[in-house]
Amino acid sequence: MDYSNLRRQAASMKKSLFDQGYLDEQFCQVEDLQDEASPNFAEEVITLFFKDSARLISNIEQALEKYPKDFNKWDAYMQQLKGSCSSIGASRMKSECMSFREFCGQGNVEGCMKSFQKVKREHGVLRQKLEAYFQLLRQAGPAGAATRPGM
């Protein structure tokens, strides 16, 4: 198996995630925390992020239904999600979270609803892409971890 080719593919995948704005520098910070003692650290954190963010998204969804026009509550939930996105470098998702919060500030229900759909979409897309990325890395072998995207 051509491991160097797989590594190249992973690096290229990561670069495009950065170029398209899905990820920002914070993701590199997370990967940089990996070492031989914790070779899968980035994947572990990202996995935790998706588990946690799925829960937060579900909370927001319920709040939108159970507490109509409770912008403070909606905003508080979204603040948590935005914080999580920021911690792992989920840039596009974070932007959508911020849009949602702006709509909350304006008291714009329709804006919130549309924005929330976008948050969910970005969440799904990012999860797919990162799952593919980490799978490639695993196939490429331990030496394939934590390469900078050539930014």
Add this chain to the structure above:
Amino acid sequence: MAAVATETPFHVLAVDDSLPDRKLIERLLKTSSFQVTTVDSGSKALEFLGIHHDSSTPISVQEDQLIYNQEVAVNLIITDYCMPGMTGYDLLKKIKESSSLRDIPVVIMSSENIPSRINRCLEEGADEFFLKPVRLSDMSKLKPHILKSRCKEHYNQQSDGKIDESSSTPTNSSSSSSSSSDNSNSRKRKAEGDAEILPKANRSRHS
């Protein structure tokens, strides 16, 4: 005990309700050679530190837990600001209200850059405020606060007459922590007789 060649690492208590953030801060701290304990709430932090904020019950911990608390010295507390229940600010206040804990440096983290919030925390006695996401480079700011608080405590003890002045030297403050295990400067919880019981939290402090 033979001469200790390596330093005992400083012990940081990290408080954050977000699981991925907890994992991150733990890794940042360990990478920076700290010993780390993480908890997911302010009330668990207080329990770990040996304080119950429900002051209607005296501290009646089981003997082995008390011994555990006695053995665990916490050199710095780093806490998220936004947490359900007890916020990082509330936790900071509780710590500063405790005579046994108030000298432990406290760092607040937040993903929101709100100057009034930051000032409030600093005024309440927080030593530092980190904007999230916290980075590895932020970790180097922690040790100076730990060393500073140990220095302060040493001089406080001196002036209280607790340290024999003839045997202490001013340079003691830049401690190599090889003596930290039996150093009175460490934040060890005292025996049950001296255990801190918080007064009822009905002071008229602004929140």
